Amino acid sequence: MRWGMLINLDKCVGCYSCVVKCKQEHFFPPDVFGGRLLIAETGVYPRAIKHVYPVLCNHCKEARCVDACPTRATQRREDGIVWVDQDKCTGCRYCLMACPYQVRTYYSEEKEYYPGQGLTEFEKQGKELSPFQIGTVIKCNFCMERIDKGIKQGLKPGVDREATPACVITCPSKARYFGDLEDPDSEVSVLIRKWRPVQLHPEFGSDPSVCYVIS
Amino acid sequence: MIQTRPYEFMVSYTPQVQWIEKGGIKLLLAFFFIELGAGMFLVASLFNNLTAMAIGWFLCAVLGGGFHLLFLGKPLRFWRMLLSSGWKTSWISRGLIFVIFFLVLGLANIVLTQLAIRFTFLVFVADIFAFLTIIYGGFAMNFANGIPLWNTALLPILYVISGLLGGAEVTLGIALGSGELGVGMAMEEWIRPLLICFILLIPVYLMSVRYTSSTGKASVKYMALGKWAPLFWIAVVIMGMVLPSAVVINSYLSGLEKGTAAFIYVAIISGLIGDLATRFLILKGGIYSPLIPSSNAV
Numbered sequence: 420m421r422w423g424m425l426i427n428l429d430k431c432v433g434c435y436s437c438v439v440k441c442k443q444e445h446f447f448p449p450d451v452f453g454g455r456l457l458i459a460e461t462g463v464y465p466r467a468i469k470h471v472y473p474v475l476c477n478h479c480k481e482a483r484c485v486d487a488c489p490t491r492a493t494q495r496r497e498d499g500i501v502w503v504d505q506d507k508c509t510g511c512r513y514c515l516m517a518c519p520y521q522v523r524t525y526y527s528e529e530k531e532y533y534p535g536q537g538l539t540e541f542e543k544q545g546k547e548l549s550p551f552q553i554g555t556v557i558k559c560n561f562c563m564e565r566i567d568k569g570i571k572q573g574l575k576p577g578v579d580r581e582a583t584p585a586c587v588i589t590c591p592s593k594a595r596y597f598g599d600l601e602d603p604d605s606e607v608s609v610l611i612r613k614w615r616p617v618q619l620h621p622e623f624g625s626d627p628s629v630c631y632v633i634s
Numbered sequence: 635m636i637q638t639r640p641y642e643f644m645v646s647y648t649p650q651v652q653w654i655e656k657g658g659i660k661l662l663l664a665f666f667f668i669e670l671g672a673g674m675f676l677v678a679s680l681f682n683n684l685t686a687m688a689i690g691w692f693l694c695a696v697l698g699g700g701f702h703l704l705f706l707g708k709p710l711r712f713w714r715m716l717l718s719s720g721w722k723t724s725w726i727s728r729g730l731i732f733v734i735f736f737l738v739l740g741l742a743n744i745v746l747t748q749l750a751i752r753f754t755f756l757v758f759v760a761d762i763f764a765f766l767t768i769i770y771g772g773f774a775m776n777f778a779n780g781i782p783l784w785n786t787a788l789l790p791i792l793y794v795i796s797g798l799l800g801g802a803e804v805t806l807g808i809a810l811g812s813g814e815l816g817v818g819m820a821m822e823e824w825i826r827p828l829l830i831c832f833i834l835l836i837p838v839y840l841m842s843v844r845y846t847s848s849t850g851k852a853s854v855k856y857m858a859l860g861k862w863a864p865l866f867w868i869a870v871v872i873m874g875m876v877l878p879s880a881v882v883i884n885s886y887l888s889g890l891e892k893g894t895a896a897f898i899y900v901a902i903i904s905g906l907i908g909d910l911a912t913r914f915l916i917l918k919g920g921i922y923s924p925l926i927p928s929s930n931a932v
Contacts, residue, residue, distance in 0.1 A: 510707015
């Protein structure tokens with residue numbers, strides 16, 4: 420089993436809902452992101468092209484961050500999810516250097532979303548439900564809590580909303596697909612065969628589990 | 635021009651910041667003192683110079699180790715680097731093991747030398763770990779394949795050369811200060827080839843990175859022609875290469891005893907500043923390739 424994601428850039432409208440939903444789902448503090456939207460332009464008017472790439476941890480099969488971690492705080496599960504055990508992380512930030520995709524964030528200091536105005540109810544709730552340790556590294560974990568909980572309930576990630584990563588179910592244009600890359604009958608595998616997506620910078624040799632459909 | 639605005643993160647060339655900015659400067663000092671200290675110990679141990687060995691050990695243990703610990707977000711967990719299986723793949727974990735072995739064996743050697751006992755095998759093993767201590771930082775950075783400036787086999791070699799060169803320079807200063815002219819002359823013999831290697835390696839390293847990729851080219855431009863060009867030309871080239879070379883040539887032609895001590899000390903300090911500036915620029919010039927097509931990155 421290897422969880423993976425397919426993002427159809429032809430469908431993505433660049434609305435940032437995946438970025439916002441990710442922050443909401445995990446109660447990420449300010450300046451910490453599980454997913455981002457990279458927006459760039461090439462060419463000049465009238466032939467300018469806007470490129471919108473939603474990026475997140477690629478949960479690479481040959482993850483550089485896993486090899487780099489000196490304490491094994493960054494681990495790759497059997498289902499391919501790469502996650503950080505915050506209790507083991509020393510905050511050396513070697514994983515940040517090793518990740519060529521730069522999808523990790525070092526949580527250096529506690530900040531308020533509205534500086535000087537105290538914590539919002541959302542932030543207070545986040546501190547209880549999803550506490551992050553200052554001085555450690557935070558990254559996307561493919562919403563593994565949702566996946567694990569869903570599987571225990573007999574649900575199927577990628578099919579049932581409750582067991583699927585938050586960014587996938589929130590995407591209003593249905594640009595994201597999630598599923599088992601090693602199951603030839605999963606929706607994501609079928610679409611990969613159909614659409615022939617590409618991985619971001621395969622030359623790094625890390626074999627990402629996130630791929631993009633680019634027309 | 636390197637853009638660092640938030641909306642250009644990984645859209646344009648993106649410099650790494652965690653290992654150089656804000657608290658990251660501690661890592662620069664940690665690598666500098668660790669490699670300088672290990673280099674000093676290695677060179678001094680070959681000539682049984684106790685003072686230089688002890689100072690090298692101190693620099694490595696207290697300043698190098700201290701800055702390393704201060705850099706960590708959770709310093710009290712550093713022991714996990716030793717007890718986990720991280721050493722199988724992680725150069726940071728391996729480095730810590732090398733440093734600890736070096737410090738233990740180095741201390742044993744210092745104590746034995748103080749007692750006028752010399753176990754050649756123990757010195758040899760300590761020197762091997764001193765060498766590994768010098769080189770691991772280069773391998774750790776070399777592992778980052780997203781940063782072309784670091785992802786080159788020349789980097790560990792450069793760090794070994796600069797670690798040994800810095801160690802020999804400081805040992806020379808200590809030898810001259812304590813009136814050990816024989817050790818000083820031996821250090822001069824070490825410094826000459828090391829300095830030549832350093833002077834040749836810097837342009838070879840930068841040229842090789844320059845032609846690796848467009849990101850490599852951007853890194854080299856950033857270091858040598860961009861914002862940090864004054865530091866590169868003044869500190870790395872003039873202070874790190876030209877001034878020490880002038881002193882080495884002078885002492886080669888006229889002999890060490892005829893060279894004025896003040897001139898040599900200035901050259902030693904200048905060389906160390908050059909070494910530190912080189913390391914700073916290598917960390918500062920660590921730039922990631924853009925992830926997506928962008929006209930900003932061309």
